[in-house]
Amino acid sequence: MYWLLILLVAIAGCTHAQLTAQTSVAPELRECYLDPLLVNRNNLPPSTIQVLIDIIQKIEDNSDVNVDLRQLSALVLHTLIPSNLQVLANTTLNSSLKCAIHHMLSTTVDARVRGDENTCNQLSQYRALRTARSVNDDVEILNLAQIKSATHGNMRQYDPNDDVEFSNYGGSKSEKQLLGESQCPLLDGVAFTDWGAVSTGNVIAGIAAGAQLQQVPVVELAKGSVLNYNNVQQTVTSIYPATLSGDLAEAVLIQGTDRGSPSIAIGTAGNWNSSQAHRHYMLHSRVNVEMTDPEIRGDIDGFLLGSTITNALNSYSSLRLSQLLDMYYSSRNGVFNADFRACNRRSLSQQYITSANLVGETYAFAAALDTNMPLRGTIIGGLESLVNSAVTNFQSYTSSNLNDLSCLTSDGQSPDYRLKTNLYIALDSSWQYSAVYPAIAYLLDAIEVGKFGSSATLLSAFDGSIVVNTTFSPADFHSNYTLLKHQSMLTGVNLETSLTNIRLMMQESLRNESLRNYVGGNSTVLLYLINSGNIQNNEAVWEQARQLNNTVPDLRIIFATATNQFDSLWNLVRDMHNDIKTIALSSTGTNVEIVMGSVLERIQQRTRQFDDFVEPGYINFYAISPNYFFEQNDNRRLRVVRSSSGVGSLVICHSRSVVQPSGNIEIFLQNPCDGFWTINSCPPLYLSVQSNTGGAAATSAVCTDSPTTSDIKSRSRSWDVSVGLAVLELVSSSYSLLS
Ligand SMILES: *[C@@H]1O[C@H](CO)[C@@H](O)[C@H](O)[C@H]1NC(C)=O
Ligand SMILES: *[C@@H]1O[C@H](CO)[C@@H](O)[C@H](O)[C@H]1NC(C)=O
Ligand SMILES: *[C@@H]1O[C@H](CO)[C@@H](O)[C@H](O)[C@H]1NC(C)=O
Ligand SMILES: *[C@@H]1O[C@H](CO)[C@@H](O)[C@H](O)[C@H]1NC(C)=O
Ligand SMILES: *[C@@H]1O[C@H](CO)[C@@H](O)[C@H](O)[C@H]1NC(C)=O
Ligand SMILES: *[C@@H]1O[C@H](CO)[C@@H](O)[C@H](O)[C@H]1NC(C)=O
Ligand SMILES: *[C@@H]1O[C@H](CO)[C@@H](O)[C@H](O)[C@H]1NC(C)=O
Ligand SMILES: *[C@@H]1O[C@H](CO)[C@@H](O)[C@H](O)[C@H]1NC(C)=O
Numbered sequence: 001m002y003w004l005l006i007l008l009v010a011i012a013g014c015t016h017a018q019l020t021a022q023t024s025v026a027p028e029l030r031e032c033y034l035d036p037l038l039v040n041r042n043n044l045p046p047s048t049i050q051v052l053i054d055i056i057q058k059i060e061d062n063s064d065v066n067v068d069l070r071q072l073s074a075l076v077l078h079t080l081i082p083s084n085l086q087v088l089a090n091t092t093l094n095s096s097l098k099c100a101i102h103h104m105l106s107t108t109v110d111a112r113v114r115g116d117e118n119t120c121n122q123l124s125q126y127r128a129l130r131t132a133r134s135v136n137d138d139v140e141i142l143n144l145a146q147i148k149s150a151t152h153g154n155m156r157q158y159d160p161n162d163d164v165e166f167s168n169y170g171g172s173k174s175e176k177q178l179l180g181e182s183q184c185p186l187l188d189g190v191a192f193t194d195w196g197a198v199s200t201g202n203v204i205a206g207i208a209a210g211a212q213l214q215q216v217p218v219v220e221l222a223k224g225s226v227l228n229y230n231n232v233q234q235t236v237t238s239i240y241p242a243t244l245s246g247d248l249a250e251a252v253l254i255q256g257t258d259r260g261s262p263s264i265a266i267g268t269a270g271n272w273n274s275s276q277a278h279r280h281y282m283l284h285s286r287v288n289v290e291m292t293d294p295e296i297r298g299d300i301d302g303f304l305l306g307s308t309i310t311n312a313l314n315s316y317s318s319l320r321l322s323q324l325l326d327m328y329y330s331s332r333n334g335v336f337n338a339d340f341r342a343c344n345r346r347s348l349s350q351q352y353i354t355s356a357n358l359v360g361e362t363y364a365f366a367a368a369l370d371t372n373m374p375l376r377g378t379i380i381g382g383l384e385s386l387v388n389s390a391v392t393n394f395q396s397y398t399s400s401n402l403n404d405l406s407c408l409t410s411d412g413q414s415p416d417y418r419l420k421t422n423l424y425i426a427l428d429s430s431w432q433y434s435a436v437y438p439a440i441a442y443l444l445d446a447i448e449v450g451k452f453g454s455s456a457t458l459l460s461a462f463d464g465s466i467v468v469n470t471t472f473s474p475a476d477f478h479s480n481y482t483l484l485k486h487q488s489m490l491t492g493v494n495l496e497t498s499l500t501n502i503r504l505m506m507q508e509s510l511r512n513e514s515l516r517n518y519v520g521g522n523s524t525v526l527l528y529l530i531n532s533g534n535i536q537n538n539e540a541v542w543e544q545a546r547q548l549n550n551t552v553p554d555l556r557i558i559f560a561t562a563t564n565q566f567d568s569l570w571n572l573v574r575d576m577h578n579d580i581k582t583i584a585l586s587s588t589g590t591n592v593e594i595v596m597g598s599v600l601e602r603i604q605q606r607t608r609q610f611d612d613f614v615e616p617g618y619i620n621f622y623a624i625s626p627n628y629f630f631e632q633n634d635n636r637r638l639r640v641v642r643s644s645s646g647v648g649s650l651v652i653c654h655s656r657s658v659v660q661p662s663g664n665i666e667i668f669l670q671n672p673c674d675g676f677w678t679i680n681s682c683p684p685l686y687l688s689v690q691s692n693t694g695g696a697a698a699t700s701a702v703c704t705d706s707p708t709t710s711d712i713k714s715r716s717r718s719w720d721v722s723v724g725l726a727v728l729e730l731v732s733s734s735y736s737l738l739s
Helices: 027-034 047-063 067-078 095-104 125-129 142-148 202-212 243-256 295-315 321-330 341-352 355-372 383-400 407-413 433-446 476-481 483-487 495-515 539-551 566-572 592-604
Strands: 216-218 235-237 270-272 282-283 422-427 453-460 466-471 524-532 555-561 580-582 619-624 637-642 649-655 686-693 725-731
Touching: 027 095, 027 592, 027 686, 047 067, 047 095, 047 321, 067 202, 067 321, 095 202, 095 476, 202 295, 202 321, 235 355, 243 295, 243 355, 243 383, 295 321, 295 341, 295 383, 341 383, 341 407, 355 524, 407 592, 422 433, 422 495, 433 476, 433 483, 433 592, 453 476, 453 495, 466 476, 495 539, 524 592, 539 555, 555 566, 566 580, 580 592
Parallel strands: 422 453, 422 524, 524 555, 555 580
Antiparallel strands: 216 235, 270 282, 453 466, 619 686, 637 725, 649 686
8 A cells, every 4th residue: 555655764773763744635646636527526435344344354355465463554554664565566455445444444544754764753653643734735624825825823833744634723623624624524534434424544553553552752853952841751651642542632722722712612413414325524613623522422432442452462463453443343343352343432442541640641742732733823721731621521521411322222222133135226317316326335244245244246136137146345336426426327127027037147147156165055135126107017927036036945036115015016025014115215325224224124134144153142933944854864864063162052953834943943954855745845943053252351352254265154243252153064965946
């Protein structure tokens, strides 16, 4: 990732490389601001934690990239890099993904080394970890003249070569805000999570700093200037300025000088302007935006993850950055401990962040920053009391104003099983893109499209042709399914043509899988999203549906239509009362969760099968279609293998009629289709496997996501903390494809 990295300078004899940000956008990133296609955020994947994790996985999975968590977290923030590190090739990510990750971490990446690192200040490397800073000759992102003319008082001479924070004046925080007078400025560098919008650059900065924890002398940060304040502690711990005290000190200095306010305001709320297409985060205010809500969350999360990273690496030394984020921003699970996850942010912050330490660290950092930072005025009254005010307000704001989803609510709202489904969407392009895109984005999120989750494929409802090919990557899906792509689709719905082509494609892929000895045909949902009225159904259509039904037994067809079309579609689905839904999508994409809830529920009934990993806190559900055990075979049995030891036990339940069985039921597989004449009349075997850990936290872990055994379907969230890998084997079985 040449464009993020730029240049490395290692100072001989120094424990850390001095690296500073140049006040311009790196050439490799300019296209993100110049190319009209890339400038339009709607052409980039949305800013969500899933997309960020996905892009990080792409970097980690790249065979040319050989860096560990420590190096990668620093690398994406271009600082603290060991001098021998191999630079990532500029082909690691293409433009869309490069710009997408840039915008998610944009408070950190628009900087490069100037070449005068010998004289640069130490401060910059911590500010560079998380500070918005961008001035550019070619691209007018930040209006320098405006900043200069706005300054007054004791403002020090602005030195374009000095790597200091200067983009915060006039209530402006990010690059974009400086362009206008918007009352609801856009905040960049923010990613959506279920537990509130998070400044992900701050999170990564905390991880990077925690992975290379250092005590930095304050005199070094002050570049030899004499501090204006007394009783300042001698050193700061690097994780503080990278996260909490970085923003707090900034708020203290800017608000303290700008307004001479005795009380430092912390927290600025905001929202995404679309509940499903998370691309624009808008602040509710343009004053006191030094420490916005997403930054508070990012600072806390970064501080917590940075504080625990050494322990986590002790538990599992080849832990990946993507895995760490995935475990923390997960409905269940947590970082080797169910308590250590984003929904628990508030209580974790009370547990890990002590007021006295935060005050001491912030005071020291603010005192050092004050010697370096061009400010609009001087601090009147004591710096220490302003720091106290900031820390007090931070703590009260965090406990009273950040009302993010709690673990209790979060557990209640999310299923305790992982969704692993292949979702095929046959789309009628007569839907307005603005109406249907949020609905599709919602489904993809909810079924956890991802490396270890579900896949998505977008087809045309006109002829079944592929619009976006099957992918497990949300970033790939979103960068391909653009407005332009939508508009280029053939319009209209033709069930006969599309079902025929979809059937042929799925049969071919089943054949491909059996050639690869893959048994267990994935649970598959074919969802028709239809806007047009008067859908034609006839004998020929029904015949296609029947063949699909009989030859692809793990497939379920669901119709979601804009108008009630039950009367024309009822004979095409397996369960006419549940598999046909009417959905009223609004053209602005609002209320998607409510509108699509019932469709999602049907998809959730379908989960994947066979070898898989049981995670603490989750139940895995499986459905084995009768095609695997229709033919008579006395030796056939289903075996659940526990591949490694651990605390806790596996609870296994099965049923022939209850889709998600719970409670023990006896297994019977010798003649499971006795009395049934056809495959389709013989019910599948439903199975569930649950880990029973008794709530124990892990002290050591084994990762089942081994990058070398690609044939094992593995999951990053699958930590062998309790019960380990359960492999379900269907012994002496062969697949019958009778229709
Ligand atoms: C990658 O960098 C090389 C030079 O280092 C340049 O020639 C090439 O055009 C770049 N490729 C892309 C895709 O930016
Ligand atoms: C969100 O705001 C951006 C920037 O103003 C705009 O381009 C986009 O259309 C808005 N999206 C919605 C759904 O309102
Ligand atoms: C997305 O589009 C690119 C070309 O722009 C293509 O190479 C890629 O295969 C597509 N990905 C999917 C998942 O369809
Ligand atoms: C879709 O992906 C499959 C599997 O990777 C591939 O065989 C097929 O050629 C692709 N189809 C299109 C239209 O890109
Ligand atoms: C970038 O790569 C992703 C796959 O990693 C692909 O889906 C997307 O279409 C590509 N974008 C461009 C502009 O090539
Ligand atoms: C099946 O495999 C063939 C040969 O590898 C490939 O061309 C084809 O696209 C595959 N079909 C599907 C649906 O994956
Ligand atoms: C079935 O799942 C496996 C593993 O997730 C995947 O590799 C394969 O492509 C899937 N097959 C289809 C047809 O989606
Ligand atoms: C599909 O198969 C099921 C049995 O598995 C049967 O009840 C249903 O009627 C079939 N539907 C169609 C459209 O053939």
